[in-house]
Amino acid sequence: MASLELNKFAAGILCAGLLAMVAGKVAGGLVHPVYLEQNAYVVDTSALGGAATSPAEEGPSMEPILALLATADVAKGQKAFKKCAACHTADKGGKNKIGPNLYGVVNAGTGGKDGFKYSAPLTGLGGNWDYASLNSFLTKPKAFVPGTKMNFPGFKKVGDRAAVIAYLRSLADSPAALPTAVEIAKEASGG
Numbered sequence: 001m002a003s004l005e006l007n008k009f010a011a012g013i014l015c016a017g018l019l020a021m022v023a024g025k026v027a028g029g030l031v032h033p034v035y036l037e038q039n040a041y042v043v044d045t046s047a048l049g050g051a052a053t054s055p056a057e058e059g060p061s062m063e064p065i066l067a068l069l070a071t072a073d074v075a076k077g078q079k080a081f082k083k084c085a086a087c088h089t090a091d092k093g094g095k096n097k098i099g100p101n102l103y104g105v106v107n108a109g110t111g112g113k114d115g116f117k118y119s120a121p122l123t124g125l126g127g128n129w130d131y132a133s134l135n136s137f138l139t140k141p142k143a144f145v146p147g148t149k150m151n152f153p154g155f156k157k158v159g160d161r162a163a164v165i166a167y168l169r170s171l172a173d174s175p176a177a178l179p180t181a182v183e184i185a186k187e188a189s190g191g
C-alpha cells in the first residue's frame with residue numbers, strides 16, 4: 001500500500017513536469033521575443049580611468065586631478081611614498097636604487113636621471129613628467145608605459161595620486177607651479 005502511494009506521488013511529479021514542458025513549448029511558439037542589437041541602457045565606462053585603454057586615449061578620459069593638487073595633503077603623500085621608497089630615493093642627490101632617484105622629477109624630462117638604466121619603452125616615451133602624465137603613469141604604470149620595468153600596480157584613488165604627486169612636487173629646490181585656474185578648467189572640460 002505504501003509503495004502504491006509512492007507511485008501515485010511519483011506519477012504526480014512526472015505529470016507536472018510534462019505539463020511544464022508542454023506549456024513552455026506552446027508559450028515559445030506564441031511569443032516571439034525581439035532581441036535588441038545593443039543594450040537599451042549603455043553604461044559609459046569612459047570615466048573610470050581607462051584601465052584597458054591605450055596611453056593616447058588615457059589623457060582626456062582620466063579623472064580630473066589638477067584641482068586636487070593645490071589642496072592635496074603633502075604629509076599624506078609622503079606617507080604613501082613609503083610604497084615607492086623600496087625602489088626610489090627622494091632626497092637631493094640620492095642614489096638610484098631599483099628605480100631612479102625622484103628628486104626634482106616634476107616637469108623633468110622622462111627617463112632623464114643620470115646613471116640610471118631605463119627600459120626601452122620609458123626611454124622612448126619622450127616629453128616631461130608633468131602633472132597629467134604623472135597622474136596617468138601612477139594610475140597604472142604598465143598601461144601608460146607598456147613594458148616599463150617599474151613593478152608597481154598603481155593607485156586606484158585619485159586622492160592618493162594627488163597626494164603623492166603633491167609630495168613629488170615638494171622634492172625640488174623651487175617646486176613647479178601649481179596648475180592655473182585656466183588649466184584646471186581645461187582639464188575639467190576634457191582637455
Ligand code: HEC
Nearest residue numbers: 084087098099110111112113118119122148149150151152
Ligand atoms: C618595485 C620597484 C618600484 C616601485 C615600488 C615604484 N617604482 Fe617608480 N620606477 C621603478 C623603476 C624600475 C623605474 C624605471 C622604469 C623603466 O625604466 O621602465 C621607475 C620609474 C619611475 C618614474 C619615472 C622616472 C624618470 O626619471 O623618468 C617615476 C616618476 C616613478 N617611478 C615614480 C614612482 C612612484 C611615485 C612610486 C610610488 C607610488 C613608484 N615609482 C614606485 C621602480 C619602482
